Amino acid sequence: MASLLEAIEIKRKMLFEFENAPYYCMDADVSSPSARGAQTLVRLKMRNMLTNAVFEKTFKAGEKFKEPDMVTVPASYLYSDGDGSHFLDQESFETLTLTEGMVGNALDFLVEGAMLQLHKYNGNPIGLTLPQFVELDVVETEPATRGDSSSGSSAKPAKLETGLEIRVPLFMKVGEKVKVSTETRDFAGRA
Structure with missing residues (x-):
């Protein structure tokens, strides 16, 4: 069972699950009320890791979130075709396919055999991280x-x-x- 995170524990660069999707916290702002009995609120600027949509949302400090089933695996770029871009998972040696939306402008830097990090959510590829150079x-x-x-x-x-x-x-x-x-x-x- 995945552990639960309270909204007040979520910090910048952390991952959490909200509405059955993985999110990346871009910024967190805690506001403590001055009135007695009022609730502490946490405003999160977050990116949906599936759609790349960015938005801000306010949560009560005690709201709970699951940690997403996210892993990062080394992969090498194979080729791109009408179905998407194909990568070889260097751990399981299976071929994984990312859609054009998941790859974005990364193809500007990818040649056959290029090594990178692939993100998997619940076992399915959702995106990638290129090396710095x-x-x-x-x-x-x-x-x-x-x-x-x-x-x-x-x-x-x-x-x-x-x-x-x-x-x-x-x-x-x-x-x-x-x-x-x-x-x-x-x-x-x-x-």
Whole structure:
């Protein structure tokens, strides 16, 4: 049996179950009343882990929530097709499929074999977490010309193997690997 959490115990970055769905607490604010006998209230900013919807809701301090049956497993990206994106669970070696909505813009960073963390709720995949940085090949960029750096711009556009376009330093060439931040979508260094 899953343990129960009281609303007042829920803190930022915690997971809890509400109305049969897993939620991630983005922010928690406790307001204690000044009147005697009044109830302490907890205002939570929360994200539904199934739909990614974000909203705020106020609960009484004593309301109870179950801990969700959530696990994170290592997985590798296989391919995408009309059915969704397919991943190999590195623990059970089963193929798991995520819909386009669950994957979001993560495909901009995924090449075959890329390792990531897959989230499962009640045994079913619901989302993923990318590593902080990924290494991708430059497939298209202008060659640097002498005197480019004098114009004040020290970056040029480059297209990567996944189709993602970023700005890279002038010295980067087609075929080189770059390190890209999955959070900011920016060049983070040579790989």
